[in-house]
Amino acid sequence: MTTRLTVPTDHPYDVVIGNGVHEELRGLIGYGRGVLRVAIIHAPAMREQAEQLRKPLVADSLDVHLIEVPDSEQAKTADVLSFCWKVLGELGFTRSDVIVGLGGGATTDLAGFVAASWLRGVRFVNVPTTVLGMVDAAVGGKTGINTPEGKNLVGAFHEPAGVLCDLDVLGSLPAAELRSGLAEIVKCGFIADPTILELIEAAPEAVSDATSPIVAELITKGIAVKARAVAGDLRETAGGAEIGREALNYGHTFGHAVERFEGYRIRHGEAISIGMVYVAEIAHRSGLIDDELLARHRSILTTLGLPTTYRPGIWEALSATMRVDKKTRGDQLRFVVLDGLASPVILAGPDESLIFDAYRAISE
CATH class of the missing domain: 3.40.50.1970 (Rossmann fold)
Structure with missing residues (x-):
């Protein structure tokens, strides 16, 4: 079809x-x-x-x-x-x-x-x-x-x-490349379409087969999420109460910093997987999401064989890279976080101790 x-x-x-x-x-x-x-x-x-x-x-x-x-x-x-x-x-x-x-x-x-x-x-x-x-x-x-x-x-x-x-x-497609792509689909589930998460949780074995009908359905759902976000805010300029296309950057600020630190030897989806858990920690520590939603990030990504932790002791390098991220405004860091499932928002200028504590929480 x-x-x-x-x-x-x-x-x-x-x-x-x-x-x-x-x-x-x-x-x-x-x-x-x-x-x-x-x-x-x-x-x-x-x-x-x-x-x-x-x-x-x-x-x-x-x-x-x-x-x-x-x-x-x-x-x-x-x-x-x-x-x-x-x-x-x-x-x-x-x-x-x-x-x-x-x-x-x-x-x-x-x-x-x-x-x-x-x-x-x-x-x-x-x-x-x-x-x-x-x-x-x-x-x-x-x-x-x-x-x-x-x-x-x-x-x-x-x-x-x-x-x-x-x-x-x-x-x-190699299994590692499939997992990398699934990370971006999971992102779409957390920010917009929870049925994506439900499909993966119901049949994790089927998701490991790139030719399965479930993977085809997940790809279609992921593309639909992106199409809706892009249609409403092509140039990522939404403001006020509307997050717009920036929602698609969920997990990407920290994830891109990880990619650069690793010299792009880590797959994009692996880095974004780590980044999603990182911003979930930020949202949890900010009182925006509960224990269950935080744990769901780790659970579903681990089920897919994706990383949810990262190396300790390199905060200064990661922080410096995040400060030249496209979403940064002036010297103010901005993170896409959730204030509930499928409810992304921008958290601007969070306290330095909070974002460092989130890093420690995901450090091996």
Whole structure:
């Protein structure tokens, strides 16, 4: 069965989810609307899949080029970005041409920023190949690269023309990558859709199979949560009583600090898992959530084989990184926390002793 979700922003686009849906790419790139060239940006492991995407497009008389970039976060650098610009320039890429990002979240983040920055914005389509890429990076129009100072500090909001989630590719997904993606789905459960948590708690064994119907349902639910958040606050500018898109950053302030400290050798979902437990500790110590909801964070993440603790003795380094997080305003730290299940809020400027105590509570 194929599911089509529309992200209803100012420039609506479809997210197509199902098995064997690669034939949908032709429509998403806008074939017949002046497209002459297509550049497929992919990591080395996706070379075969890139060729599979390329062949039918070439049969449609399109000029299709493959641009191979490094794996994972190593792709999200200024040097790799510059390399992609060079290739596009040599190809004579115009504003009517299309970029396709094929791979995990790092690849689609990079491909989106290449598209956003080339000629001040060209059309692009994301074809995520991991659970994490499908439910997080591919949808929402956030594109960017990392710098030595932090993750995703340079980028642009640039919405895709469409997103293609072919569930067939998940059959070869390593177990650790599946768990990493599930962390982002769990996040969606805590901030917006508790039925996600109930599905996982009812059938944890089935969730460990990337090809199971439950995983397909969880992916669809996670994408739906993100689509709703993005539609209401594309550029993350909601204010007042509305948290808007910032809710999607639940666990990310601390999680990004962990990723940077580990040199991005830890998977994104693993870091976000730790980050969610950390902010749950902050919310609990602030009187916003009860013992049961705090314990539920640890329980469900542990059931999935995700980490819920982190190394002690490095608070100063983590704190310094959090202070250049995108959600920080001036010198004031801001955390997305819960004041109840599916009720995210911003906690601005919490007491330093409180956030340090939360760190100690998750330290091994």
